[in-house]
Amino acid sequence: METYLPVIWGGLIAAAITLYVILDGFDLGIGILFPFGRSEAERDHMMNSVAPFWDGNETWLILGGGGLWVAFPSAFSVIMPAMYIPVILMLLALVFRGVAFEFRFVSKPHHKMWDIAFSAGSIVAAFCQGLVLGGVLDGIAVTDGQFSGGPFDFLSPFAIACGLGLICGYALLGSTWLMMRVDGTAGVKARGWAFTALVLMLIFIVVVSIWTPLFDQHIAERWFSRPNIYVLWLVPLATAALALVAMRGIDAHKGFQAFAASVGLYLLCFLGLGISTFPYLIPPTLTVWDTAAVPASQLFTLFGILVMLPIILMYTAFVYWTFRGKLAEGEGYH
Amino acid sequence: MDIDPLIFSRIQFAFTISFHVIFPSFTIGLAAWIATLEGMWLFSKNERYHTLARFWTKIFAVSFGMGVVSGIVMSYQFGTNWAEYSRIVGNVVAPLIGYEVLTAFFLEATFLGIMLFGWNRVPPWLHFTASVLVALGTAMSAFWILSANSWMQYPAGHAMQGDIAVPADWLQVIFSPTFPTRFLHMLFAAYITTAFVVFAMGARYWLQGRFIEHAETMLKMALGLLIVLVPLQLLVGDRAGTTVAEYQPTKLAAIEAHWDGNESPVSFVLFAWPNEEQERNDYAITIPHVASLLITHTWDGKFPGLTDVPREDRPPVWPVFFSFRIMVGLGLVMLATVVVGGVLWYRDRLFSTGLYLRTVSLMWPIGFITVLCGWFTTEIGRQPWIATGILRTEDAVSPISGGAVIVSLALFVLVYATVFSAGIYYINRLLKRGPEPTGSGGEGTSSRRPMSFAKDAGREAIQAGE
Numbered sequence: 035m036e037t038y039l040p041v042i043w044g045g046l047i048a049a050a051i052t053l054y055v056i057l058d059g060f061d062l063g064i065g066i067l068f069p070f071g072r073s074e075a076e077r078d079h080m081m082n083s084v085a086p087f088w089d090g091n092e093t094w095l096i097l098g099g100g101g102l103w104v105a106f107p108s109a110f111s112v113i114m115p116a117m118y119i120p121v122i123l124m125l126l127a128l129v130f131r132g133v134a135f136e137f138r139f140v141s142k143p144h145h146k147m148w149d150i151a152f153s154a155g156s157i158v159a160a161f162c163q164g165l166v167l168g169g170v171l172d173g174i175a176v177t178d179g180q181f182s183g184g185p186f187d188f189l190s191p192f193a194i195a196c197g198l199g200l201i202c203g204y205a206l207l208g209s210t211w212l213m214m215r216v217d218g219t220a221g222v223k224a225r226g227w228a229f230t231a232l233v234l235m236l237i238f239i240v241v242v243s244i245w246t247p248l249f250d251q252h253i254a255e256r257w258f259s260r261p262n263i264y265v266l267w268l269v270p271l272a273t274a275a276l277a278l279v280a281m282r283g284i285d286a287h288k289g290f291q292a293f294a295a296s297v298g299l300y301l302l303c304f305l306g307l308g309i310s311t312f313p314y315l316i317p318p319t320l321t322v323w324d325t326a327a328v329p330a331s332q333l334f335t336l337f338g339i340l341v342m343l344p345i346i347l348m349y350t351a352f353v354y355w356t357f358r359g360k361l362a363e364g365e366g367y368h
Numbered sequence: 369m370d371i372d373p374l375i376f377s378r379i380q381f382a383f384t385i386s387f388h389v390i391f392p393s394f395t396i397g398l399a400a401w402i403a404t405l406e407g408m409w410l411f412s413k414n415e416r417y418h419t420l421a422r423f424w425t426k427i428f429a430v431s432f433g434m435g436v437v438s439g440i441v442m443s444y445q446f447g448t449n450w451a452e453y454s455r456i457v458g459n460v461v462a463p464l465i466g467y468e469v470l471t472a473f474f475l476e477a478t479f480l481g482i483m484l485f486g487w488n489r490v491p492p493w494l495h496f497t498a499s500v501l502v503a504l505g506t507a508m509s510a511f512w513i514l515s516a517n518s519w520m521q522y523p524a525g526h527a528m529q530g531d532i533a534v535p536a537d538w539l540q541v542i543f544s545p546t547f548p549t550r551f552l553h554m555l556f557a558a559y560i561t562t563a564f565v566v567f568a569m570g571a572r573y574w575l576q577g578r579f580i581e582h583a584e585t586m587l588k589m590a591l592g593l594l595i596v597l598v599p600l601q602l603l604v605g606d607r608a609g610t611t612v613a614e615y616q617p618t619k620l621a622a623i624e625a626h627w628d629g630n631e632s633p634v635s636f637v638l639f640a641w642p643n644e645e646q647e648r649n650d651y652a653i654t655i656p657h658v659a660s661l662l663i664t665h666t667w668d669g670k671f672p673g674l675t676d677v678p679r680e681d682r683p684p685v686w687p688v689f690f691s692f693r694i695m696v697g698l699g700l701v702m703l704a705t706v707v708v709g710g711v712l713w714y715r716d717r718l719f720s721t722g723l724y725l726r727t728v729s730l731m732w733p734i735g736f737i738t739v740l741c742g743w744f745t746t747e748i749g750r751q752p753w754i755a756t757g758i759l760r761t762e763d764a765v766s767p768i769s770g771g772a773v774i775v776s777l778a779l780f781v782l783v784y785a786t787v788f789s790a791g792i793y794y795i796n797r798l799l800k801r802g803p804e805p806t807g808s809g810g811e812g813t814s815s816r817r818p819m820s821f822a823k824d825a826g827r828e829a830i831q832a833g834e
Contacts, residue, residue, distance in 0.1 A: 086481035089436060093477045096443055097469050103447065104466040107458025114447025114454070115766035121448050122776045125441045126783050132437040133787050136430045140794045181451065185772040327459045328534045335463040342470040346478070353481050356489055 039332045040322040043105035044315070046339060050101055052304050054094035055163075056207065056297050061088045063208020065131055065156020066201055067227055068149065071220060077149060079220045079361065080212060085135055086357045090350060092132070104335045108179055109315045109325035116174045116181045117166045117188055124162035131155030157201060164200035168193030171246070171307070173317045192245060199238030203300065206231035210280075210296050214289030216361050228284045228292060236277055239303065243270070246310060252318070253310045266309065273302045371770025374762055377449040380777040384441055386740060387784050391435030393739045396510060396555070397562025398428045399476075399503035402483075404589075406496040416581055421499075422487065423582075423803035424566075427795055429484050434791050436477065438784070449773065450754070451766035457755050459534045460526050460541055461516050468512035476505030507555060514554055518547035520755045521746070522615045533758055545615050549608045550746075556601045557742065559593065560702070561735025566590040568732035569799055571725040582803050584719070591713060594706045602699060612749075613663050616756070617672040618681065619749035622688040624659055625649050629676040633668030634659035639693075642685040647675055683751040691744035698738040705731065 061084040071077040103110040114121060134152035138145045169188030176182060209231055212224035247254035257266055276298045283291030313321045326332065402424050409417035443465065447454050454462070482490060482498035490498070525540025526533045535541055570586030573579045613620045621627075625642045626634060627649070636658030640649035660669045674682050705728065712718045719725075754761040 086485040089433075089480050090474065090478040092436070092440070093469065093474050096440060096473060099444055099447070100462070100466050100469050103454055103458055103462040107455050107462060110447050110458065110462075111451035111455035111766075114444065115449075115451045115768045118448050118766070118768050118772050118776070121444055122779070125444055126779055128440060129437040129783055129787055133433045133791060136433045137790060137794060140426075140430060140798065141790075179455075180767050182767065185769040327462070328529070330535045330538075331459040331463050334535065334538055335466045338463075338467050338470050342474075346470070346474045350474075350478055353478050356482060356486060 036326075036329060037323075039329055039336070040105070040326040041313070042336065043101070043326070043332055044313070044322045046336075047098060047101045047105065048304065048308060050094055050098040052301065054091070054098050055304075056300055057091035057094055058088070059204045059300070060084065060207040060211040060293075061091055062131075062156045062160050063204040063206070063211065065152050065208075066160060066205045067208050067212075067224075068153035068156070070223065070227060073219075076218075076220045076223075079216055079218060081135070081138065081152070083212065083215045083361050086353065088132070088135060090353065092128070101335075105327055105332050106315055106322065106325040107327050109320060112174060112176055112179070112181045112316055112320070112325075113166075113170060116183060117169055119185055120162040120165040120169065120188060124159050124166070127155040127158035127162065129155070131159065156204075160201045160204045161197040164197030165189070165193045167200070167307075168196030171196075171311065171317065174319075176316060176319050192242075192249075195238065195241060195245070199235065199242060202231050202234040202238060203303075206235050206280075206296050207293070207300075210284070210289060210293035212289075213284070213287070214293050214360075218362070221360075225284055225287065229281075232277070232280055232284065232296070235299070239273065239299075243306070250310075250317075256310060269302060269306055269309070273299065273306075276302065371774065373449070373768050373770040373773045374765045376770060376773040376777050377765050377768075378761065380773060380780060381445060381449065383777070384438065384445065384780055384784070386743075387788060388435070388438040388442055389739065389743055390736055391431055391438060392506065392510065393558045393561045393736060394565065395428060395432050395435050396503075396506040396558035397560075398424060398431065399499065399506050400559065401562055401566060401589075402428060403496065403499040403503045406492070406499050410492055410496055416585060419803050420582055420585060425484065426798050430791055430795050430798070432480065434788060437787075441780075447766075449766050449768070450764050451768075453754055453759060453764035456531060456759050456764070457520070457533045459532060460523075461519065461755075463535075464512050464516040464519070464542065468509055468516075472505045472508035472512060474505075476502045476509065479505070510554055510558065511551060514551040515542050515544070515547055518550050519544045520753075521550075521750055522546045523755055523758055528758075533755070546608075546611050549604060549611050553601070553604050553608050553742075554739075556597055556604060557735065557739050560597050560601060561739055563590045563593045563597070564702070564735045565732045567594065568729050571729035572799075573802055574719065575722070575725055575729060579802050587718065587725075588713075591706065591709045591718075594702070595710050598699075598702050598706045602703060605696075605699065609663070613671060616749070618674065618677050619683060619688070619746075620663065621672060621674045621676075622683045622685045622749055623692045623745060624663070625652075625685055625689045626659065626671070626673045627675050629670065629673035631673065632660070632670045633657045634663070634671065636662065637689075640689070642689055644682075644685050681752065683749050688745055688749045691741040691748070695738050695741035695745060698734055698741070702734060702738075 064080050064084050068077060068080065071080050099110075102113070130151040131153075132155075134148040134155065138148035138152065141148060165188060168190065172188075172190050172192055174181060174183065175187060206228060209224045209228035212220055213228060216224070247257055256262060276295050280292050280295035280299065283289075283293075283295055311317055313323070315322050315325055402421050405417045405421040405424070408414070409421060446465075479498040479501045482495065483502050486495055486498065519541055522545055523533070524544040525535065525537040525542075527536045528534075566586050567590035570583045570590060573583035574587065609620075612623070621629075624634075625637045625640055627647050633656060635654035635656045637649060638653045638655060640652035640654075643650050657667060660666060660671075663669065663671050674685065708724060709718065709728070712721055712724060750756060752760050752762070754764045
């Protein structure tokens, strides 16, 4: 029990974070692309395409963070203070972009400020999430189970690269979502945005993939030692194949194909990260077993997850189905 | 220079949670009110209820957004600023928060999409179902949050493993001794808070001679609910007081500014300036026997005083003492308001008494202030403990730089001031504009361009505001 529970929980949290990144990723992406929408109508159109979903999407962030606290309290209590600055900035950015959904509509025609809040909030939130990801992968100073570093320890060229990469990745999800879900000029422009975002994201994937094994002996061994390499070479191969599928989808105006392939790219990135870091939650010192909550706590909440998660997924799917189909320009759900 | 992160973390938490609690207090009740209106619309087919439901949904949308974003901040602050708290009681408290996310947060956030944007997409019964689920979600949220908080007030069902608290009996953890009354107290508080807002708005429209029929419905429904809930709330409040006396005697002593545990009979301190330095009350106005009567329900019963525990185990007295008095005072004002309203209604003079309606129209903030004072009483009264007997607040703080916390606190103040004053401004504008008949499928320009619904609402609201 003590062996498997933390691994199951590690998988669950990875799944919650992955779902968060994909689901909130496309609506954060809409905010990142907002400055490129020229007219009020175009921006209305972009925002309307995600308005009914954003709140549910963001809840996965709370499940990811809350789940980490439930299952690995000793990791939560190290990562959060270590990432104090990017986490707080992310929260503030999410405040701005979250309220912008409603405020922008009720403040019309004086909504310019909320256009900026929505866009800047989305960009800063995406960047900070990348900083947290990069900061954790980079390693955290721990003494006696407590964070023992300084407030700017998270900041490194690698973390900044992760932040920029995540902005591009979210923009890719947002633009392929638009290709799939909206008509009119925003839909046409989305194709161009998707192309640029895909190229940029691929550059960051390549950079991070070369960077991590180069600077971290453990990661290099994990990937290139025998027999791992016989299986693991499939990961970069699949990434390249999916990138091609995404590219062709964008080229051929196939919104669904482009979006699905982008989601696939994300899944592979997370798989890659998982392969690099498992079983460490806080590289290079603490594993899922070191930081696990007592089995009674992990089991109690696991039971809740097993019962509630299928229900949550069902009604989430139902809401997506309710608002299915392409959204015509000038149309909204209000 | 080393700056202590403790004091600024405490200010930051107090600031962000005080802001946050305002919104759930309103949206828990508002969701239930909207669901009720929709149910009545479905049942009676009276278009007035539909118009009201749609109108209050617009207000709900703006308030709910602010509640969500300020709530996410809370859940992450446990880790960023209170890492030792997260580590030491995480095994017990975190699963309760986890269950809140699983059973409540997802429910309300997901069905909110249908509630706000589904009017023309789903049949009315399904929309009604979504509203009921959102209302249920908000109440379930309160359940888990109060459960976690009550455990911190008076921990139960746990065991200590070294310095870590671990669960021993989950039912005892969830239903810790102070939980049932505290949950009921908060739930009623939320419904009463919302009802007073609706009551005040109804009075405002009535006095302005606008939306007369809608105003009448709002006045009657709000007053009807308040006539039931306000007296009940006083009873629950009394019960909560008895629970505090039983489980948190030091908090009770601070509430009553009661220093000497040997005093008998205990006088009720109506007003005083608690002097913590010299352990007595200055400028006290007291009523003999009343405190004994209220707390022990006997003529000259004794109960523990502040001097029964060492200084370092006492909470700050004056904030607890005063916020409790403001809370109870406002509760009595509410009681007087509903009694007068009930009498007027019974004599069929509710709508012909201008003075009463004018007073009511100004009373919309009363619930919010009362809720805040209640939370100040209970949270400050818990000090110096963050989890009573297990962990002190001063030992719970993260090993972070004080400078970083000062900057984040300044940013929170700046951002919240901007965002929430804008939100309150927009809500006020929507309220000024009032409920406009929408028709079942939308009418006029709205049916041709559905999205313009919000746009029009915004534009017209501005005209109304100017």
